[in-house]
Amino acid sequence: MLYVVLFFLIFSLYLYVVLGGADYGAGIVEMFSSEENQKITKKTIYRVMGPVWEANHIWIIILIVILWIAFPAYYNILVVNLHIPLTIVLLGVTLRGVAFVFRHYDAVIDNSQKLYDAMFKISSLITPIFLGMVFGGLISGQIILTEDVENLSFYDVFIKPWFNVFSILVGLFFAALCAFLSSVLLIGESVRGKENIYIRKAGIATIVVFITGLITFIYGYISEYSFVTVFVTDPYAIVAMFISGLLLIPLWITIKKGRRVLSRFFAGLQVFLILLAAFVAHFPNIIITKTNEVSLLDNIAPDSVINVLGISLIIGGAVILPGLFHLLKSFKMIKILERHNNPSQ
Amino acid sequence: MENLDAARLQMAFTLIFHIVFACIGMVMPFFMVVSHYKWLKTKDQLYLTLTKAWQKGVAIFFVTGAVSGTALSFELGLLWPEFMKHAGPIIGMPFSLEGAAFFVEAIALGFYLYGWNKLPEKFHWFTGVIIGLSGVASGILVVAANGWMNSPSGFDYVDGQFLNIDPVKAMLNPAWFTQALHMTLAAFTATGFAVAGIHAYQIFKGRRVALHTKAFKIAITFGAIAAILQPISGDISAKDIADRQPVKLAAMEAHYNTEKGAPLYIGGIVDAETQEVKYKLAIPGMLSFLAFGDFDAEVKGLNDFPEDERPNVPMVHYAFQVMVGIGGILMLAGLLYFVSLKKKKWLTNKKYWLLFIALAPLGFLALEAGWIVTEVGRQPWIIHKIMRTKDAVTPMPGIVVSFYTYIVVYTTLSIAVTWLMIRQIKVLNAQNN
Numbered sequence: 001m002l003y004v005v006l007f008f009l010i011f012s013l014y015l016y017v018v019l020g021g022a023d024y025g026a027g028i029v030e031m032f033s034s035e036e037n038q039k040i041t042k043k044t045i046y047r048v049m050g051p052v053w054e055a056n057h058i059w060i061i062i063l064i065v066i067l068w069i070a071f072p073a074y075y076n077i078l079v080v081n082l083h084i085p086l087t088i089v090l091l092g093v094t095l096r097g098v099a100f101v102f103r104h105y106d107a108v109i110d111n112s113q114k115l116y117d118a119m120f121k122i123s124s125l126i127t128p129i130f131l132g133m134v135f136g137g138l139i140s141g142q143i144i145l146t147e148d149v150e151n152l153s154f155y156d157v158f159i160k161p162w163f164n165v166f167s168i169l170v171g172l173f174f175a176a177l178c179a180f181l182s183s184v185l186l187i188g189e190s191v192r193g194k195e196n197i198y199i200r201k202a203g204i205a206t207i208v209v210f211i212t213g214l215i216t217f218i219y220g221y222i223s224e225y226s227f228v229t230v231f232v233t234d235p236y237a238i239v240a241m242f243i244s245g246l247l248l249i250p251l252w253i254t255i256k257k258g259r260r261v262l263s264r265f266f267a268g269l270q271v272f273l274i275l276l277a278a279f280v281a282h283f284p285n286i287i288i289t290k291t292n293e294v295s296l297l298d299n300i301a302p303d304s305v306i307n308v309l310g311i312s313l314i315i316g317g318a319v320i321l322p323g324l325f326h327l328l329k330s331f332k333m334i335k336i337l338e339r340h341n342n343p344s345q
Numbered sequence: 346m347e348n349l350d351a352a353r354l355q356m357a358f359t360l361i362f363h364i365v366f367a368c369i370g371m372v373m374p375f376f377m378v379v380s381h382y383k384w385l386k387t388k389d390q391l392y393l394t395l396t397k398a399w400q401k402g403v404a405i406f407f408v409t410g411a412v413s414g415t416a417l418s419f420e421l422g423l424l425w426p427e428f429m430k431h432a433g434p435i436i437g438m439p440f441s442l443e444g445a446a447f448f449v450e451a452i453a454l455g456f457y458l459y460g461w462n463k464l465p466e467k468f469h470w471f472t473g474v475i476i477g478l479s480g481v482a483s484g485i486l487v488v489a490a491n492g493w494m495n496s497p498s499g500f501d502y503v504d505g506q507f508l509n510i511d512p513v514k515a516m517l518n519p520a521w522f523t524q525a526l527h528m529t530l531a532a533f534t535a536t537g538f539a540v541a542g543i544h545a546y547q548i549f550k551g552r553r554v555a556l557h558t559k560a561f562k563i564a565i566t567f568g569a570i571a572a573i574l575q576p577i578s579g580d581i582s583a584k585d586i587a588d589r590q591p592v593k594l595a596a597m598e599a600h601y602n603t604e605k606g607a608p609l610y611i612g613g614i615v616d617a618e619t620q621e622v623k624y625k626l627a628i629p630g631m632l633s634f635l636a637f638g639d640f641d642a643e644v645k646g647l648n649d650f651p652e653d654e655r656p657n658v659p660m661v662h663y664a665f666q667v668m669v670g671i672g673g674i675l676m677l678a679g680l681l682y683f684v685s686l687k688k689k690k691w692l693t694n695k696k697y698w699l700l701f702i703a704l705a706p707l708g709f710l711a712l713e714a715g716w717i718v719t720e721v722g723r724q725p726w727i728i729h730k731i732m733r734t735k736d737a738v739t740p741m742p743g744i745v746v747s748f749y750t751y752i753v754v755y756t757t758l759s760i761a762v763t764w765l766m767i768r769q770i771k772v773l774n775a776q777n778n
Contacts, residue, residue, distance in 0.1 A: 050455075050458070050459060052455055054407070054408070054411060054451040054454065054455070055448065055451045055452055055455060057411075057415070058444065058447060058448045058451055060415070061415055061418055061444050061447070062441075062444050062448075064418055064419065064422075065418065065437065065440050065441050065444050066441070068421075068422060068429050068433035068434075068437065068440075069433055069434050069437025069438075069440070069441060070434070070437075072429065072430045072431070072433045072434055073430065075422060075429065075430070075433065076422075076426050076429070076430045078422075079419070079422035079423045079426050079429070079739075080426045080739060080740060080741060083423050083739065083741050086419060086423060087419075087423065087747050087750075090415065090416045090419055090420075091416075091750070091754060093412055093415055093416070094412040094413065094415075094416055094754065094758070095754070097408050097411065097412040098408060098409060098412060098758060098761070100408075101404060101405055101408040101409075102405075102761070102765065105401050105404055105405055105765075106765055106768060107401070107765075107768045107769045107771070107772035107773075108768045108771075108772060147740075149740040149741070149742070154742065154743070157741075158741050301433075301434035301437075301510075302434070302510050304509075304510050304511060304512065305434040305435070305437065305510050305512055308438055308512040308513060309437060309438070309441060309512075312438060312441045312442060312445070313441065315445075316441065316442070316444070316445035316448070319445060319449060320445060320448045320449060320452070323449065323452045323453075324448075324452055327452050327455050327456060
């Protein structure tokens, strides 16, 4: 059953990165668009994300619930040492969700739209950066595990683990990845004739992802962060990263040919390979502290808990996944019907 | 401010908001599908207008409930890491099922909101029913987890270790049913009266009376039925607490000394120093009867418990009085509504509508008071008799900063949501059809 639980943990993480990431990315793409294109993007985002964005964000709840049930010791490190960035992520999630609904459900369209738009765009950028900083914080080797908080400086224990160059670089990389995923998604969803907006955005995002990723690695390597040094010596991780890079070729061919489903598949596969590379290099030691590496599998919950959780996840998955699939399929149908109508009707 | 106090206040504050958002998000779908059903049956355009107006409310409250709930799922660990480290695996089951129910709700909402004129009529309506049912299921599951904090079960506690964990038994702890029943009815009562009150105000002002009367009737029917049933559930809860958490019952009643034939205090001002309740109305033997079904039964007083195991007595007592008092008023108002169905003349009387306007906020007031009773009444324990709240709090200093941040964000959010609702109603009233 432990494998079932691990599968759902990684599965939810992956889906959150891809679906939630594309969702955040939509706001980032909107932010970096010209005023005219912002309007087009706003409508497109509503049409594409409207029916599914809430579902996209539930993956993080599933993820966190699995963590605290099955891997309580690991979860404990996360919530104690990375309290501050997680709180900022939460505020970002709150403001973003609220802004999204406000701007599409406010009965009166007036100047307050500008406020909602600004809130939506800013929180769409800040949230994934801090989420990335949390990921970065877990692997940056700065976490100090201690019972003796009072005799250590607040900065060292609660700020430095996430507020350091490496973690910030991971944060930027993650935000860029979100923008990349979103642009690829939006290409196939845009109003006819406007695809070029998103093709250009996807191009820029690809370059930013590549550059931030490269800088993160170079910085981590020079500074001898064990996450990077282990990563670059693991042949499987290297191969996975290499294939992920190579996939850019079929990705861009499919984008140019307008094969939107296939291009999304390639983009999703790239993210999968990046996560896979990190996992094969490090699993199960996913938290790297100043002194040691903490295995996900240390201090796991008792078998009785894991078994019940595994069964719950299988049942829950059997109920949810078909429904979700149907929803994702249906909104395509809805999209075609609404293409030339005002989406708020 | 002490870290512990800041953490408790932040938790209380975020829960107070989440409860309102979540209850409305959980109950309003039912109003919406009833109106939708009437539209499908009668093809009366007003029902369609009403359904679509309520649907916007559902969408807004679902999101505010969802994001504040997401925040809470993290806050449990961020504020109480020691609690979650031990309790997480034990009470994980209701939370994982809640996650599933919540997911189903989000999927159903996606279908419902975007399914007009696209999905088959009956299926579309049915997705609305799913929203309501999965919302209620979520609420019950979360309350079951809270029930476990009041009546921890499904493990053996040996030398500070939680052994032989049985998550199913933990979920079906002795408190889950009474608490879930009481909470669900409270949600329907509070939302029913609040929504009915808003529409009563529109009728009072003479705006689109036909439309708002339909809305009022649907909302108040749910609210009234729940309010009339609530005292039964309250009685079950009281007997349950008398059995499981006698100290909480004693605090609710500010009952200091153990006695047989204990009187029921109504109102009164608690003096914790002298252990007296002044200006109260005492009904002899009634507390014994309500707690144990016997006028002569012995009810344990607060003095039977060590001082460091008692909650804040005045706060619990006042909150309890507020809850029961309002509960009584709303029950009578519920009965009054059903009488008014026979007395059509009342509906043209402005005082009738004024009454329901005045009652609008009371349900939520009682609901929050009830939460104060159960949560403050559980103190000083985070897990009853197992772990103290002060031992569960995060080691990170400076929680006061996040507390104030949450105050600012949630207060702004509430003002914004209220403002948005007012705009919805204005636009609704301005429509002609």
